[in-house]
Amino acid sequence: MLLLQGNEACVEGALAAGLDFYAGYPITPSTEIAELLAAKLPRQGGSFIQMEDEISAMAAVIGASLTGAKTMTATSGPGFSLKQENLGYAMYTETPCVVVNVQRGGPSTGQPTMPSQGDVMQARWGTHGDHPVIALSPSSVEETFWLTIRAMNLSEKYRTPVILLMDEVVGHMRERIEIPQDIGEVINRKKPTGDPKDYLPFKPDADLVPPMASFGEGYRFHVTGLTHDESGFPSGSNKITGELIQRLHDKIDRNYADIVQVETEHMEDAEIAVVAYGSTARSASRAVKQAREQGIKAGLFRPITIWPFPAQELKSCLAGLKHVVVAEMNLGQLILEVERQVAGAVSVGGIMRADGELITPAQILAYLQEVK
16 A cells, blocks of 8 residues: 555556566656666566657657557647657557556646646647547546556457547546455467468458567568558559558557446436546536536546547436536636537537636536526
């Protein structure tokens, strides 16, 4: 039983999931992750390297992953922006890695020590082109531990980058957490079993995920950010281009049920649903309880998986609702996706804040009292 920060819990989760390699650059409010891994990872036989900037840090985790290592990097707003080009490269080359973004105020250098949830859409669309993405958002220290493990497992299972979308409050608050001896299944990427001379690094199995050899194991293969065929070499074919991009989406979409997680409170008879995530969900949970005490039929819908957005779960809750309110520390990001999925079935409103302060339970309760 330990008293940990969210950033510290992230470190413990990564180590428990078998992290082999970390490359990063210090940036508030994620720096504790790098500091702790610098001390702990080498003791477990892993490698830690501080890179000269965020761009090279992202490149380093991709390179290490191609050698077979389980890799992670951590950053915040400005650093997350710098990682986008190489993050797109990892998505297109199907290179497993975990990117932790402990969100802070922005844009630009912004407010380094203040909380924000302003990177939600950047997590989905930050790198250019059509691409799928998995992004998870913890709301407690304990959940940060488990979602770090889950992020690494999903990355390895589906051969894709996974974003752990924390915020400064979750990263820096301290809570009691029990770290168990048995953390359950730890997933490792599929390996090829055939003759190395016949290996096609991007030929998928029935689950649409190609087995992945490691550099140095005798499997020679080419990796490029250009559109490529199953051999890994560039192709200008329209057919191959369309099939590749579609497969990258399908391997996530067809496993929606395995990837997407939500948590609900009092949604069974709710007339007003509060959609909130990360630290804001804690305020929302308190406000919903207070509203219930006043006879207001409010409920909480908390996306744990932000991307893919849990559209099916949200739509299943719409019956009986009169209103949905999205509470988030930005001027309106996830609310756009909520509005798109609700599609006019009920009215949608927002509680927004982008001044570096938490959205409080009182703010949410006041809104619920007004629209009841």
